[in-house]
Amino acid sequence: MSDSESVKARMIGPHGLLVRYGFVILIAAFFVFFSLYTSSFLNSENLMNIVEGSAILLILALAMTLIVTMGGIDLSVGIALDFGAAFAIVAMKDYGVAWYFAVLIALVGGSLIGLLNAFLVVKLSVSPFMATLGTFFIGSSVQRIFTNGGGPISFRRVDQSYRDLAVGDVYGIPSEVIIAAVVLLLYFIVLERSIIGKRMHAIGLQQSAAAIAGIKVKHYLFFGFIVASATCAIGGVIGSANLRMFTPLAGYSYLLDAIAAVFIGAAIHPLGRPNVPGTLIGVLFLGMVANGLNLMGLDFNTKDALSGIILVLTLALAVMQKRLR
Amino acid sequence: MAVAPAAIFLLLLVYLGVTAPNLLELSTLSLILQQSIPTAIVCMGLASVVMAGGDDVVSGGIDLSIPATAVLAAAIIADQLVNHGSGLAVALMLGMGAALLMGVLNAVLVVTIGMTPLLATLASSVAAVGITKVVTSSRRINVDHPLIVFLRDAQFHGISVAVLLTAMLALIFYVALHRTRWGMHLQAVGGSRDAAEVSGISPKRLMAHSFLIAAVAGALASVFLLARGSGSTPGSEENLLLEMVLATFLGAAFSPRRVVTLWGAVLGAVLVSLLSVGFKSIGVDVFWTGCIKGALILLVVASAAYSNKQRR
Amino acid sequence: MESDVLLEMQGITKTFPGVKALDSASLRVSRGEIHGLVGENGAGKSTIIKVLAGVYQRDSGSVRINGKQPEPLTPASVHDAGVRFIHQELHLVPHFTVAESVFMGQELAGAFGLKRRLMRERAETFLKEALQANIPGNALIRDLGVAERKLVQIARALVDGKASLVVFDEPTAPLDSGESEQVFTAIRQLKSRGISMIYVSHYLAEITALCDSVTVFRNGSTVSVLEQVEANSTDTIIQAMVGRDIDALYPEKSHAVGGAFFSVGGLTDGQRLQPLDLTINRGEIMGVAGLIGSGREEFIDTLYGVRAAHAGSISLAGNVVNIRSPSEAVAAGIVLVPRDRRHDGLVLDMAVSDNINLATLEAVSVAGLEHRRKATERADDIAATLDIRPRNVNAVARYFSGGNQQKVVLARWLITQSRLFILDEPTVGVDIGAKVEIYQLVENLVAEGASVLVSSSDPGELLGLCDRIAVMYRGALVDVLEHDELSMDNLISMTTAGIPRAAEA
Incomplete structure (x- = not known):
């Protein structure tokens, strides 16, 4: 895609540079700061830690990218992750299901959340925000009911193969990184290179025009929500494999970071659109900040507060950058 | 169809009234009102924002950060009173000042920077929750300051003083929002930004006002949160958020014009509290109550979407 | 003073x-x-x-x-x-x-x-x-x-x-x-x-x-x-x-009209639109006239599946087709150039080439992946044929003039093998030069055997362009003006008073 001439014209000059590279400058600033301030930040092992620690967030952020591309938002990504984890752990623990079936069952569990969203948005015309907020509340309650208030369900004797989905490695590359990379590649191909993705972008930009052009809008929205939730369930599989337990409501902590990553990605896109490479950059940025704050030896609560504040500022900068175009 | 949620709500209430006969006794009703106070006050704030921003949840006005703001202010006040031995005036000033800063932050993010209210207030609420954790170290703080105890227990001719204060507050909000030029301007902006602009009203200024007012509501709610819980409880913002959104949009179904109004929001808050207390008294698990409220939200918005479709 | x-x-x-x-x-x-x-x-x-x-x-x-x-x-x-x-x-x-x-x-x-x-x-x-x-x-x-x-x-x-x-x-x-x-x-x-x-x-x-x-x-x-x-x-x-x-605006009506090709029977949305019958021939330009509120818009929308049909049948070349959504209409070979171009016609923030290829993406893809060079070339070809300016199919559609935007919508449908073109207010917000070109395009379409349905609020446009004109009034089709009955007086009196021409005489 090429920029229109007027856009190009405004990209020149110091102000234009700031607009275009504001985010790169911010990333660099944080990188330099952490490198100088903590001794353990800048080494290959820690950088790999950042990548590895970002795997689950990346998977959720990709799901979010799909929904935002189609003009919606999904507040229930965390719930779909939880359901994926719960379905897999319970299937293996209580029903003795083989680990690979458990993964399939996790995808089904996540899809249920997507199905509810799809039904509300496509069949009942509820706005995606409200629909997924409702799903979020119901999904949270269901988890509390199921676990009697939120206690984890642990399964210590989980199959080693399942466990390896999180802690294993292939030629030294952690398997969760490989899984995330595969999901990333698939999303990139579908959203950025395929005609399905082109149609999804059209729907997100102008739904009525897409419909008039013969695109099956409802069809795409319906399956979009289901695919997004199933993707989140993969995150649930990795999380539960890592801890060998299902932790209720664990997915919530990824929600805002996933949204932020998508908006950061959109901000650095020439036309301000959500996009897969941008989302990856957003995720790595957030992962780097989380990792850096950790290494600074801050206590848990302070870290939470700081990352919340950084999130607000980052989003503000991202939106500002988008507006200035 | 627009009245469907109201109808289902009334049916639920009738069911509760039959199965839990003591629900409609005076003492229970008074408890229900008292329980509803923090929700009612944050609803007043949300009503202001929705009235100024329009009731389209995505592009219009919404402030998801009011509950987090209230909990943050409550935490600061409790921390000051208990852990730092500050006087009441200092504690209130710090708590409410922090709440107002949240309002300024939201206003800047939405009006100056141009973020959608949804994203801006979601993000700022995460920041507020984070700061609350630092203030309280994620621990509960018990408060037995005379003012808090007074707000919890005091009665005036058999009616809770806190309820009376809240009623007065609602009246002030009502007059401001529905009976002044400023209030009409606010509603005009929410009804149609273009219409307001051609009428010489500045949408940006009024939207900024609405976020500040929401923050004031959050600040005031904090004191009553402390009174209701006899102290500050981190993590209480999630339920408050659920109840606030449900009550405010449920209230729209009760209003004659089917839009968010101040009285609708307050009435919604009382009904939601009635529901919570009612379910509790017939022995429904508290987690199920959350599930039912979530389903009710969906019902309210689905029927609103349906009647919008019909009108076209 | x-x-x-x-x-x-x-x-x-x-x-x-x-x-x-x-x-x-x-x-x-x-x-x-x-x-x-x-x-x-x-x-x-x-x-x-x-x-x-x-x-x-x-x-x-x-x-x-x-x-x-x-x-x-x-x-x-x-x-x-x-x-x-x-x-x-x-x-x-x-x-x-x-x-x-x-x-x-x-x-x-x-x-x-x-x-x-x-x-x-x-x-x-x-x-x-x-x-x-x-x-x-x-x-x-x-x-x-x-x-x-x-x-x-x-x-x-x-x-x-x-x-x-x-x-x-x-x-x-x-x-x-x-x-x-x-x-x-x-x-x-x-x-x-x-x-x-x-x-x-x-x-x-x-x-x-x-x-x-x-x-x-x-x-x-x-x-x-x-x-x-x-x-x-x-x-x-x-x-x-x-x-x-003004007479120079419209092309010479030189095309030959064939036999019946498209027909609707008893089509209604169950609301404003009364049950309606209409037949369009091969190579014919059929007009739809009517004031605002006459049901003209509802007719077009129901025909294209934008509004749900309550009853009625649609058949194309003798085969009954079921149209419940625009995608089914497109699949059947019926395409629409909508009245609200900026809202429904174009995805304004997509490139012109994307807008042109949007309905036929399979043709520019390999194994489901977009073949970008093919897509650009295809868009460029048709843009050259229609003289879309500026000639940069990679530019975003929003910045094109009304006439050129309309040509982009037309281009999208011209590259399909569609058989019935519905044009709803095709020249609103279009400058005179582009108007003339669009009229010529319509004439070329029917000359090649396609059928065209033009819905317009401009009586001059309908008279200058169409072979026959269906007149709608208060939700119903009151009559179809045949070729020899086309006159401004007939059209105006029927759209404003709804009198079928037999009763008038």
């Missing part, structure tokens, strides 16, 4: 990057008159109105209102000078009452808050006395008809009693003739109260009926001023607007 001239705009020039929107244009309005302002789209009417409103700053020229030169010209200073604007958009809040809407931004309030009763009474009185309309002050806007909403909008601009000049921008565009009459009554009543008006409209019949004098714009300049307007001034005005003969 009271002079005869209320508004004097002289030598107004306004340049936008790359475009000279106004070139030394002038506009002069006398006290107490209704002054018409006409011109094709893009002639500069709305630009000069925006200069007067203080929205655009002029590059040069002078503006005198009531003998004074408000400087700088800002929305506030123009308002203070007594100039009011009735925009095309209503700008009303659906859930506000009439009184609240009239006093929006100028509420009456005292020490005890809003004076709601006083505002209601004043609103009702003003509507009755100044606009001759009986509308209850506590009615909600969303319960009013479109004409009544327009009157509320006018009342809002004038209720303070300080207006001396009112600018109406296409006030009757969304109204049918009965509703328009309501607005005309109000405008005449205002004139009798000594208020001057500028009346911008495309409907020349309205201009000649209502206005005392007329200014005609073309290409950003004032080309003609008629001091005296009579019923037969229309031709003179058209000549001035177009600057060439």
Whole structure:
């Protein structure tokens, strides 16, 4: 895609540079700061830690990218992750299901959340925000009911193969990184290179025009929500494999970071659109900040507060950058 | 169809009234009102924002950060009173000042920077929750300051003083929002930004006002949160958020014009509290109550979407 | 010093990057008159109105209102000078009452808050006395008809009693003739109260009926001023607007019409649209005429699956096709160029090539992946054929002119092997040059054997283009005008009165 001439014209000059590279400058600033301030930040092992620690967030952020591309938002990504984890752990623990079936069952569990969203948005015309907020509340309650208030369900004797989905490695590359990379590649191909993705972008930009052009809008929205939730369930599989337990409501902590990553990605896109490479950059940025704050030896609560504040500022900068175009 | 949620709500209430006969006794009703106070006050704030921003949840006005703001202010006040031995005036000033800063932050993010209210207030609420954790170290703080105890227990001719204060507050909000030029301007902006602009009203200024007012509501709610819980409880913002959104949009179904109004929001808050207390008294698990409220939200918005479709 | 001239705009020039929107244009309005302002789209009417409103700053020229030169010209200073604007958009809040809407931004309030009763009474009185309309002050806007909403909008601009000049921008565009009459009554009543008006409209019949004098714009300049307007001034005005003969707009009808190809039987949406039968032949251009509210839009939307059909059948080349959504229509070979191009026709922020290929992405893909070079080449080919300018299919569609945007929508469907083309208001907001090209394209389509259905509010366009014209009135198809019955008189009398031609004779 090429920029229109007027856009190009405004990209020149110091102000234009700031607009275009504001985010790169911010990333660099944080990188330099952490490198100088903590001794353990800048080494290959820690950088790999950042990548590895970002795997689950990346998977959720990709799901979010799909929904935002189609003009919606999904507040229930965390719930779909939880359901994926719960379905897999319970299937293996209580029903003795083989680990690979458990993964399939996790995808089904996540899809249920997507199905509810799809039904509300496509069949009942509820706005995606409200629909997924409702799903979020119901999904949270269901988890509390199921676990009697939120206690984890642990399964210590989980199959080693399942466990390896999180802690294993292939030629030294952690398997969760490989899984995330595969999901990333698939999303990139579908959203950025395929005609399905082109149609999804059209729907997100102008739904009525897409419909008039013969695109099956409802069809795409319906399956979009289901695919997004199933993707989140993969995150649930990795999380539960890592801890060998299902932790209720664990997915919530990824929600805002996933949204932020998508908006950061959109901000650095020439036309301000959500996009897969941008989302990856957003995720790595957030992962780097989380990792850096950790290494600074801050206590848990302070870290939470700081990352919340950084999130607000980052989003503000991202939106500002988008507006200035 | 627009009245469907109201109808289902009334049916639920009738069911509760039959199965839990003591629900409609005076003492229970008074408890229900008292329980509803923090929700009612944050609803007043949300009503202001929705009235100024329009009731389209995505592009219009919404402030998801009011509950987090209230909990943050409550935490600061409790921390000051208990852990730092500050006087009441200092504690209130710090708590409410922090709440107002949240309002300024939201206003800047939405009006100056141009973020959608949804994203801006979601993000700022995460920041507020984070700061609350630092203030309280994620621990509960018990408060037995005379003012808090007074707000919890005091009665005036058999009616809770806190309820009376809240009623007065609602009246002030009502007059401001529905009976002044400023209030009409606010509603005009929410009804149609273009219409307001051609009428010489500045949408940006009024939207900024609405976020500040929401923050004031959050600040005031904090004191009553402390009174209701006899102290500050981190993590209480999630339920408050659920109840606030449900009550405010449920209230729209009760209003004659089917839009968010101040009285609708307050009435919604009382009904939601009635529901919570009612379910509790017939022995429904508290987690199920959350599930039912979530389903009710969906019902309210689905029927609103349906009647919008019909009108076209 | 009271002079005869209320508004004097002289030598107004306004340049936008790359475009000279106004070139030394002038506009002069006398006290107490209704002054018409006409011109094709893009002639500069709305630009000069925006200069007067203080929205655009002029590059040069002078503006005198009531003998004074408000400087700088800002929305506030123009308002203070007594100039009011009735925009095309209503700008009303659906859930506000009439009184609240009239006093929006100028509420009456005292020490005890809003004076709601006083505002209601004043609103009702003003509507009755100044606009001759009986509308209850506590009615909600969303319960009013479109004409009544327009009157509320006018009342809002004038209720303070300080207006001396009112600018109406296409006030009757969304109204049918009965509703328009309501607005005309109000405008005449205002004139009798000594208020001057500028009346911008495309409907020349309205201009000649209502206005005392007329200014005609073309290409950003004032080309003609008629001091005296009579019923037969229309031709003179058209000549001035177009600057060439109108008959030259339409191509020669040289195509041959074949046998029956497409037919609908008993089609209805169960609401506004009465059960409707219509047959279109191979290689035929069928017109659909009808006022706003005649069911024309509902017919098109139901045909294309945008509205749900309640009953009825559609068949194409003898086969019954089931159309419940636009995608099924497209699959059946029925395509639509929608009336709202910017909303429904184009994805404005996508590239022109994407917009062209949007309905046929399979053709430019390999194994589901987009083949970008193929996509660009294909778009480029058709863009060259249709002379879409600027010739850069990678540019975003939003920045193209109306005519070129319309050609992009047409291009999308031309590369499909579609058999029935539905064109809904194909030339609204399209400049004359592109109009001619679009008409020629339609002619070429039928010459190649496709069928075309043209729905239009412009009777001249229908008569110039179509082989037959179906006339709709109050939700029903009243008759089909055959080739030898096509005349302006027939068409106008049937669309406005709904009389089938047999009853007329």
